[in-house]
Amino acid sequence: MLKLKNRVLIICFSLLTTFSYAQVNSIQNIQSRKILSLNGKWNYIVDPYENGFYDYRHDPFDQSKSGSGGFYDDKVQKNKTELIEYNFDLSPQMNVPGDWNSQSEKLELYEGTVWLRRKFNAQPEKGKKYLVYFSAVNYEAHVYLNGKKLGIHKGGFTPFQFDVTDKLKAGENSLVVKADNTRKPDEIPTVNTDWWNYGGITRDVFLAELPNHYIQDYKLQLIKGSNNTLKLDVKLEDATAGQEITLTIPELKLEKKFTTDSEGKISEQFQWNRLNFWSPENPKLYAVTIKSATETLQDKIGFRTIETKENNILLNGKSIFLRGISIHDENPLLAGRLRSEGDMRMMLQWAKDMNCNYVRLAHYPHNEEMVRLADEMGLLVWAEVPVYWTISWENPGTYANAKQQLTDLIVRDKNRASVIVWSIGNETPLSSPRLSFMSNLAETARGLDDTRLVAAALEVHREGKTIILNDPLGDKIDLVSFNEYAGWYWGGTPSEITSYNFDIKYNKPVVITEFGGDALGGFHADENTRWSEEYQEALYKNQIILLSKIDALRGMTPWILADFRSPRRQHPVYQNFWNRKGLISETGKKKKAFFVLQDYYKQMQAKYK
Numbered sequence: 001m002l003k004l005k006n007r008v009l010i011i012c013f014s015l016l017t018t019f020s021y022a023q024v025n026s027i028q029n030i031q032s033r034k035i036l037s038l039n040g041k042w043n044y045i046v047d048p049y050e051n052g053f054y055d056y057r058h059d060p061f062d063q064s065k066s067g068s069g070g071f072y073d074d075k076v077q078k079n080k081t082e083l084i085e086y087n088f089d090l091s092p093q094m095n096v097p098g099d100w101n102s103q104s105e106k107l108e109l110y111e112g113t114v115w116l117r118r119k120f121n122a123q124p125e126k127g128k129k130y131l132v133y134f135s136a137v138n139y140e141a142h143v144y145l146n147g148k149k150l151g152i153h154k155g156g157f158t159p160f161q162f163d164v165t166d167k168l169k170a171g172e173n174s175l176v177v178k179a180d181n182t183r184k185p186d187e188i189p190t191v192n193t194d195w196w197n198y199g200g201i202t203r204d205v206f207l208a209e210l211p212n213h214y215i216q217d218y219k220l221q222l223i224k225g226s227n228n229t230l231k232l233d234v235k236l237e238d239a240t241a242g243q244e245i246t247l248t249i250p251e252l253k254l255e256k257k258f259t260t261d262s263e264g265k266i267s268e269q270f271q272w273n274r275l276n277f278w279s280p281e282n283p284k285l286y287a288v289t290i291k292s293a294t295e296t297l298q299d300k301i302g303f304r305t306i307e308t309k310e311n312n313i314l315l316n317g318k319s320i321f322l323r324g325i326s327i328h329d330e331n332p333l334l335a336g337r338l339r340s341e342g343d344m345r346m347m348l349q350w351a352k353d354m355n356c357n358y359v360r361l362a363h364y365p366h367n368e369e370m371v372r373l374a375d376e377m378g379l380l381v382w383a384e385v386p387v388y389w390t391i392s393w394e395n396p397g398t399y400a401n402a403k404q405q406l407t408d409l410i411v412r413d414k415n416r417a418s419v420i421v422w423s424i425g426n427e428t429p430l431s432s433p434r435l436s437f438m439s440n441l442a443e444t445a446r447g448l449d450d451t452r453l454v455a456a457a458l459e460v461h462r463e464g465k466t467i468i469l470n471d472p473l474g475d476k477i478d479l480v481s482f483n484e485y486a487g488w489y490w491g492g493t494p495s496e497i498t499s500y501n502f503d504i505k506y507n508k509p510v511v512i513t514e515f516g517g518d519a520l521g522g523f524h525a526d527e528n529t530r531w532s533e534e535y536q537e538a539l540y541k542n543q544i545i546l547l548s549k550i551d552a553l554r555g556m557t558p559w560i561l562a563d564f565r566s567p568r569r570q571h572p573v574y575q576n577f578w579n580r581k582g583l584i585s586e587t588g589k590k591k592k593a594f595f596v597l598q599d600y601y602k603q604m605q606a607k608y609k
């Protein structure tokens with residue numbers, strides 16, 4: 001009996017600690033707030049046994065009565081008799097943002113827990129709110145400020161934030177993150193992927209100082225089906241009614257005032273006829289100001305329409321061909337996650353060099369800055385969540401996690417003109433639990449944003465020489481988009497694949513999400529020799545012939561811009577933990593197939609002028 005009582009108490013206590021965490025709603029446009037960067041050198045402790053988290057009975061320190069005892073206390077020995085078996089100050093440092101795998105040889109293959117600590121000074125002011133904002137931590141983050149737990153976040157590619165107003169000290173503060181990139185079957189993604197499981201604080205960290213009634217979120221976009229009706233949504237964090245919000249776009253001489261409703265929101269439409277539309281050829285962004293009594297936010301927003309009509313994709317009413325390439329969030333030259341604007345520009349410039357007007361940011365949300373750069377550089381974007389391969393379709397927690405990641409992506413990037421597609425997943429195997437999982441995600445995406453297309457990278461199967469797409473999820477999404485590896489995983493040599501035909505059930509624009517094959521940069525042989533640049537070149541030439549048989553073909557994102565690291569790729573000579581399907585090698589050299597695609601895209605550009 002007592003035992004049961006104790007158990008109930010423990011459950012209540014842990015629920016209490018879970019729900020008292022101050023994770024707040026996602027904040028729009030962090031860069032335009034008053035922020036202190038917490039990037040830079042962080043001290044770190046590698047903790048494979050999670051010694052800094054659990055006591056010797058394997059009970060978490062942070063759920064004990066005192067809440068202390070873990071590494072997050074950031075203790076230092078005060079006198080010579082004191083026993084403390086860790087010390088952040090004497091531990092090595094790594095760069096944040098940055099994955100740990102590419103920063104220490106010892107950590108290249110490490111999966112597990114690493115503690116990271118950053119000290120910073122603050123002078124908090126009365127009447128202000130303070131948030132600690134993480135742009136991404138892979139995968140599970142436990143965050144502590146001055147020894148107090150702020151909360152937990154799961155998901156390696158989306159931002160999160162905690163209200164630290166009552167924990168921030170004047171003077172020195174200690175921010176500690178327990179980052180754990182252990183792969184688990186019920187997570188998103190699951191245990192099996194074809195990319196490197198880079199761990200750590202991979203994107204920017206900020207301390208934001210915010211006024212009372214701060215603007216938590218806003219959206220300014222053309223409404224669905226209109227090229228001259230703009231809609232402004234604004235949400236104040238504390239739901240204050242009767243606050244005046246002014247929207248200004250100086251270049252358009254547009255100034256409008258609105259007042260928040262009883263929930264602290266604005267949702268207003270108005271007509272504006274003199275818009276210069278955003279497109280890859282004319283990536284027009286307007287300087288936009290959203291001002292309340294307490295703050296002024298600046299953004300750069302483009303306006304464009306995107307829709308499908310039978311087999312066509314219409315951008316600003318005109319049929320387009322998506323000349324794309326898939327990209328991972330990885331710099332092949334570093335063999336690590338993209339860390340800076342320079343890294344991101346390099347990747348997108350490579351796509352532009354290939355005559356692309358479109359990129360698939362696979363297989364998870366990329367950096368917000370990447371999407372802003374795409375806005376600026378004129379590249380349309382397919383944005384995706386890591387619902388990849390065979391995940392736990394029947395686990396409600398897994399679904400909730402996928403839905404949260406999709407929501408966070410859409411909330412973050414909904415003002416970016418470049419983003420035209422929300423992708424809800426990649427190569428998910430047919431089954432009825434999967435269909436309901438994916439259909440619900442498609443509905444979620446549409447519910448959050450009805451102005452963009454919703455898609456997924458589907459799979460095909462073959463009967464004889466026919467490549468068949470007959471996935472019932474096709475009914476729920478706007479594009480026929482699938483991965484097709486003729487000439488690499490099946491279908492014979494590159495020259496044999498042109499004898500295939502397609503049977504596609506849906507009358508929608510076809511956008512091929514992947515095809516490709518591996519080539520080791522600098523390895524030359526005849527076109528039937530695997531791993532050679534000539535094989536990959538022939539494969540691209542013949543894929544283009546094969547895909548041109550599809551009347552409704554309106555674009556593609558071959559796999560992939562650059563070689564990337566993957567633990568699945570183990571051939572000791574040709575792969576060495578690299579997936580070699582890049583059109584650019586890990587030294588940044590363009591392979592022969594790069595030029596095949598570049599030529600083809602030039603033709604398509606002329607055709608769709």
Ligand code: GCB
Pocket residue numbers: 194363426427483514559579581
């Ligand atoms: C795919 C996956 C992609 C892999 C690629 C490959 O279908 O979507 O993540 O990296 O194939 O190289 O096999």
